[in-house]
Amino acid sequence: MGFKKRRVKLEDIARKLNISIxxxxxxxxxxxxxxxxxxxxxxxMAKLMGYMPNQIAKSLSSGKTNIIGVLIPRYDEPFFIEVxxxxxxxxxxxxxxxxxxxxxxxxxxxxxxxISFEKGLVDGIILSPTHETENVAHLNNxxxxxxxxxxxxxxxxxxxxxxxxxxxDEKASFSAVEFLIKKGKKKIAFIxxxxxxxxxxxxxxxxxxxxxxYKIPVYDELVLHCNSLDREFEDKEILDFFKHxxxxxxAVFACTDNYGLLAMKxxxxxxxxxxxxxxxxxxxxxxxxxxxxxxxxCISQPSFEMGQKAAELLINQLNxxxxxxxxxxxxxxxxxxxxxxxx
Amino acid sequence: MGFKKRRVKLEDIARKLNISIxxxxxxxxxxxxxxxxxxxxxxxMAKLMGYMPNQIAKSLSSGKTNIIGVLIPRYDEPFFIEVxxxxxxxxxxxxxxxxxxxxxxxxxxxxxxxISFEKGLVDGIILSPTHETENVAHLNNxxxxxxxxxxxxxxxxxxxxxxxxxxxDEKASFSAVEFLIKKGKKKIAFIxxxxxxxxxxxxxxxxxxxxxxYKIPVYDELVLHCNSLDREFEDKEILDFFKHxxxxxxAVFACTDNYGLLAMKxxxxxxxxxxxxxxxxxxxxxxxxxxxxxxxxCISQPSFEMGQKAAELLINQLNxxxxxxxxxxxxxxxxxxxxxxxx
DNA sequence: CTGTTAGCGCTTTCAG
DNA sequence: CTGAAAGCGCTAACAG
Numbered sequence: 001m002g003f004k005k006r007r008v009k010l011e012d013i014a015r016k017l018n019i020s021i022x023x024x025x026x027x028x029x030x031x032x033x034x035x036x037x038x039x040x041x042x043x044x045m046a047k048l049m050g051y052m053p054n055q056i057a058k059s060l061s062s063g064k065t066n067i068i069g070v071l072i073p074r075y076d077e078p079f080f081i082e083v084x085x086x087x088x089x090x091x092x093x094x095x096x097x098x099x100x101x102x103x104x105x106x107x108x109x110x111x112x113x114x115i116s117f118e119k120g121l122v123d124g125i126i127l128s129p130t131h132e133t134e135n136v137a138h139l140n141n142x143x144x145x146x147x148x149x150x151x152x153x154x155x156x157x158x159x160x161x162x163x164x165x166x167x168x169d170e171k172a173s174f175s176a177v178e179f180l181i182k183k184g185k186k187k188i189a190f191i192x193x194x195x196x197x198x199x200x201x202x203x204x205x206x207x208x209x210x211x212x213x214y215k216i217p218v219y220d221e222l223v224l225h226c227n228s229l230d231r232e233f234e235d236k237e238i239l240d241f242f243k244h245x246x247x248x249x250x251a252v253f254a255c256t257d258n259y260g261l262l263a264m265k266x267x268x269x270x271x272x273x274x275x276x277x278x279x280x281x282x283x284x285x286x287x288x289x290x291x292x293x294x295x296x297x298c299i300s301q302p303s304f305e306m307g308q309k310a311a312e313l314l315i316n317q318l319n320x321x322x323x324x325x326x327x328x329x330x331x332x333x334x335x336x337x338x339x340x341x342x343x
Numbered sequence: 344m345g346f347k348k349r350r351v352k353l354e355d356i357a358r359k360l361n362i363s364i365x366x367x368x369x370x371x372x373x374x375x376x377x378x379x380x381x382x383x384x385x386x387x388m389a390k391l392m393g394y395m396p397n398q399i400a401k402s403l404s405s406g407k408t409n410i411i412g413v414l415i416p417r418y419d420e421p422f423f424i425e426v427x428x429x430x431x432x433x434x435x436x437x438x439x440x441x442x443x444x445x446x447x448x449x450x451x452x453x454x455x456x457x458i459s460f461e462k463g464l465v466d467g468i469i470l471s472p473t474h475e476t477e478n479v480a481h482l483n484n485x486x487x488x489x490x491x492x493x494x495x496x497x498x499x500x501x502x503x504x505x506x507x508x509x510x511x512d513e514k515a516s517f518s519a520v521e522f523l524i525k526k527g528k529k530k531i532a533f534i535x536x537x538x539x540x541x542x543x544x545x546x547x548x549x550x551x552x553x554x555x556x557y558k559i560p561v562y563d564e565l566v567l568h569c570n571s572l573d574r575e576f577e578d579k580e581i582l583d584f585f586k587h588x589x590x591x592x593x594a595v596f597a598c599t600d601n602y603g604l605l606a607m608k609x610x611x612x613x614x615x616x617x618x619x620x621x622x623x624x625x626x627x628x629x630x631x632x633x634x635x636x637x638x639x640x641c642i643s644q645p646s647f648e649m650g651q652k653a654a655e656l657l658i659n660q661l662n663x664x665x666x667x668x669x670x671x672x673x674x675x676x677x678x679x680x681x682x683x684x685x686x
Numbered sequence: 687c688t689g690t691t692a693g694c695g696c697t698t699t700c701a702g
Numbered sequence: 703c704t705g706a707a708a709g710c711g712c713t714a715a716c717a718g
Contacts, residue, residue, distance in 0.1 A: 007463075007488075009711055020689045025712065035687060055462035056402045057711035060694050065399065067442075075428050076421075076630075085418050088445065097459065099410075099442050102431065116440065119398035120350075120695095145350075231630050261634050268636045287419075287574050291604050292635065293611045352695055363705045368697065378703060400695035403710050463711095 008049045017045055028053070068314060069122035070100045071113050073130045073154075076231070078286040079256075079303050080128065083152065086307020087126060094315050096123075105229045107132035114138060117147075124148035124314045129156055131196040148317035148326070150310045154197050163313040164330040165306050169199050172299045172335040173206030176281050177253050179337055181214045185251035185279060189222040191238065191259045200225070203255045203283065222249050226259065238262040242270070250278055251343075257282040257289050260296050264342060279343040294341035302333050309333065351392045360388055371396070411657060412465035413443045414456050416473045416497075419574070421629040422599075422646050423471065426495065429650020430469060437658050439466075448572045450475035457481060460490075467491035467657045472499055474539040491660035491669070493653045497540050506656040507673040508649050512542050515642045515678040516549030519624050520596050522680055524557045528594035528622060532565040534581065534602045543568070546598045546626065565592050569602065581605040585613070593621055594686075600625040600632050603639050607685060622686040637684030645676050652676065 010028075014021045019038065027034045027042035034042075045051075059065040068091050072080040088098050099122060103110035110130050117125055125147060129136070131154065139159045143149050149162040157164070180188055190207050193200040204225075211218050224241045228234040238259065252267075254260035260282025264274055272278050274294055282289055282298035289296030309331050317326055353371075357364045362381065370377045370385035377385075388394075402408040411434050415423040431441050442465060446453035453473050460468055468490060472479070474497065482502045486492055492505040500507070523531055533550050536543040547568075554561050567584045571577040581602065595610075597603035603625025607617055615621050617637055625632055625641035632639030652674050660669055 007711095011711080021712080022690080022714085023688055025714090026688085029713090033687060038687080052458075052461050052463075054403075054711050055459075055464050056399060056408065057463075057694090058713080060397075060399045060403050060696090061711075061713045063694075075424050075431070078419075078421075081418050081424060085445075088418075097442070097444070097464075099440070101440070102428075115395075116398075118395055120395075120400075121398050121440075235633070258634075265634055265636050288631065288634075290578070291601075291608055291631075293608050350695095354695080364696080365698080365706080366704055368695095369704085372697090376703060381703080397695050400710090401697080403694085403712090404696045404698085406710075 007054070008051050009054065010051075013042060013045050013049060013051060016049070017041055064123050064318075065121060066096050067122045068096050068098045068311065069117040069125045069127075070098050071103055071110065071117070071125065071127035072100065073103050073105050073128055074229075075102050078288070079153075079284055079301070082286060082303035083128075083307040083310070086304040086309075087311040088307070089304075090308040090311035091315070094311075096311075096315065103130050105130050105132065107134075111138050114142060118142060118145070124150075124318050126150045126152065126310045126314055128153035130154070131194045134196075148314055150314045150317075152306055152310050154199060156198075161326055161328060163310075163317065163328060165310045165313065165333065166330070167301055167306075167333050167335050169202035170206040170209070172301075173203040173253065173255070173283070174210045175206075175337060176283070176299050177207050177210035178214070180251040180253065180279055180281060180343070181210065181216060183251070183279060183343060186216055187219065187222065187247060187249045187251070188216065189219075189245075189249035189252045189263075190224065191241070191252060191254040191263060192223075192225045193255050193259070194227060194229075195225050200255055207253055219247055221245060221247055231258075234258065235262055239266055242266045248278075252278060252280045254280065254282045257284040257286055257296060257298055260298060260342075261288060261292055264292065264294070264296065275341065275343050281343055285338055289340065297340045297343040298338055300336050300338045302335070305333055350397070351394050352397065353394075356385060356388050356392060356394060359392070360384055407466050407661075408464060409439050410465045411439050411441045411654065412460040412468045412470075413441050414446055414453065414460070414468065414470035415443065416446050416448050416471055417572075418445050421631070422496075422627055422644070425629060425646035426471075426650035426653070429647040429652075430654040431650070432647075433651040433654035434658070437654075439654075439658065446473050448473050448475065450477075454481050457485060461485060461488070467493075467661050469493045469495065469653045469657055471496035473497070474537045477539075491657055493657045493660075495649055495653050497542060499541070504669055504671060506653075506660065506671060508653045508656065508676065509673070510644055510649075510676050510678050512545035513549040513552070515644075516546040516596065516598070516626070517553045518549075518680060519626070519642050520550050520553035521557070523594040523596065523622055523624060523686065524553065524559060526594070526622060526686060529559055530562065530565065530590060530592045530594070531559065532562075532588075532592035532595045532606075533567065534584070534595060534597040534606060535566075535568045536598050536602070537570060537572070538568045543598055550596055562590055564588060564590055574601075577601065578605055582609055585609045591621075595621060595623045597623065597625045600627040600629055600639060600641055603641060603685075604631060604635055607635065607637070607639065618684065618686050624686055628681055632683065640683045640686040641681055643679050643681045645678070649676055 010021045010024045014024045027039040101113045136156045143161040152165040155164050252263045264280050282296045285298050285300035353364045353367045357367045370382040444456045479499045486504040495508040498507050595606045607623050625639045628641050628643035
């Protein structure tokens with residue numbers, strides 16, 4: 001807005017046509033209560049004058065913006081972008097736009113962003129809390145104010161009143177590790193992410209329970225929890241990890257595709273044959289794994305679908321009557337194992 | 344908005360304190376014209392009552408939303424995401440938020456998205472037109488309405504009044520190809536993108552002029568202009584390309600990192616040694632090239648910086664006086680060649 | 687079918 | 703320093 005040239009508004013059309021603003025508004029709204037001929041006149045004049053409705057005025061008046069706020073921890077993670085695509089696709093169909101913000105992995109920024117959402121720009125919020133987010137009071141707070149919310153990825157179950165979209169991380173990683181075990185692997189390394197994230201905790205649990213079930217020893221040395229929040233450092237962390245191993249793993253279960261690729265890269269550099277000597281399996285399936293040589297076997301996570309589902313849940317909440325209290329919903333999406341060349 | 348519970352507004356604070364709405368508004372605005380003690384009372388009460396300003400009302404009243412609309416052709420292209428990060432970073436510092444939309448490579452969607460921007464949601468627009476966009480009337484149209492605009496990537500110089508942020512694609516690709524030539528390569532393949540995009544046209548020109556300058560033959564067979572708009576098909580297109588060659592190239596200049604990686608992948612599969620038998624160079628430098636084995640040499644494009652610069656130009660326009668006509672600015676950013684293992 | 691009127695919540699003259 | 707009042711552009715009773 002604030003466009004330099006003056007914009008034509010309803011009033012201008014009304015005056016030109018010698019009718020009331022209300023009628024113009026209704027006509028443009030395709031309200032059946034206005035005469036066909038009037039409507040046509042209005043449409044014609046609106047077009048002629050280059051009328052463009054003012055969304056802000058509409059929102060103030062109607063009490064809704066038709067914008068969904070999306071808050072993700074970072075942009076440079078294909079998973080989040082894919083989820084956003086899913087949200088966008090569903091939202092668009094239902095006449096909503098999305099406003100994406102990044103909390104840049106910071107609890108403070110998360111709060112800050114939510115505040116700007118709370119200022120009335122968005123009708124509801126979809127978010128993945130950062131790993132730093134221990135206290136979820138700010139989230140419950142928003143929910144209590146009646147702002148519809150859906151969580152995904154780093155779910156915090158304590159947030160009552162917000163819907164959740166998730167996968168069964170533990171089960172998925174269990175099946176990945178089981179797959180390796182059934183291939184005869186016995187020295188399986190684990191590369192996880194930030195320990196504070198529920199998804200990584202769960203993937204670790206799955207890893208452990210698979211090994212336990214099949215009575216395969218857990219070598220502490222073969223377990224790495226990456227702490228990096230940056231591509232650059234992840235790289236280094238994984239390189240170092242492999243450099244200092246005294247046991248040579250015959251398989252690697254990586255909690256993200258990126259970790260899987262970095263692991264393969266490091267292994268290849270040290271002359272290992274994949275998958276003959278070391279099998280590698282990743283998690284995510286966001287396209288990168290298919291480009292690498294060898295291509296990466298991985299747990300396929302329905303990222304796009306997660307987004308769609310999150311949007312669906314949110315929009316359902318938005319359409320719920322304001323009277324009844326929202327009944328929390330938790331959606332579990334299925335994962336599958338996609339076998340490629342690295343195993 | 345439309346939050347179920349009623350929100351506290353200026354009026355509520357005013358009444359509680361027995362002062363006028365105007366004073367509350369001014370106090371909260373840190374307007375020096377209000378007495379220190381009053382201001383403190385207001386702040387205290389606002390906090391107590393959990394006041395949260397209504398951005399929509401503010402926007403309607405002030406005529407600006409402090410939102411920048413960003414329109415990119417697709418989300419699943421790291422380059423665009425990186426540009427968005429740059430925009431976001433600069434915008435944030437200057438108290439702007441960004442609203443990202445994707446035109447999904449469609450001229451129709453581009454127009455549609457711009458219309459929703461034009462409805463007053465955004466103060467200005469940063470965009471990369473789609474390859475389908477031949478007619479730029481819709482863009483000039485917006486500019487003429489006084490909406491500040493900055494173009495990047497697939498620049499259309501015809502859009503007068505909009506600022507441009509670009510790199511010298513021709514020069515950059517010239518230098519890449521020259522680099523290959525100086526390494527003694529003589530049968531250089533070219534993998535470009537959609538021909539309708541200016542960036543790809545320019546990169547092709549650079550390729551040709553380097554070969555010409557050094558009197559290296561251009562083999563038509565070694566030139567591929569990818570038409571795919573989808574990862575999946577790009578893959579296939581490049582595979583096919585190499586499969587049907589009768590000449591074996593000793594180098595490949597790829598117009599994106601992704602093409603470069605796919606080329607390497609295909610070459611490796613057919614047993615070629617990189618860089619000994621075939622050197623490969625990409626364009627972009629968005630992180631993927633560093634993970635691959637071998638790592639990809641490429642032209643580094645300052646994507647993040649492009650975003651920052653675009654935001655800077657736009658925000659400058661927003662701050663310009665409404666009286667004077669905007670003086671078009673074109674910014675050229677520098678590229679450099681980053682040598683890695685693939686050459 | 688159409689017009690009148692009262693908001694939506696905030697900013698901003700203009701008076702005082 | 704503070705208040706009253708107009709207005710941003712549109713929607714939605716309510717009345718006719």
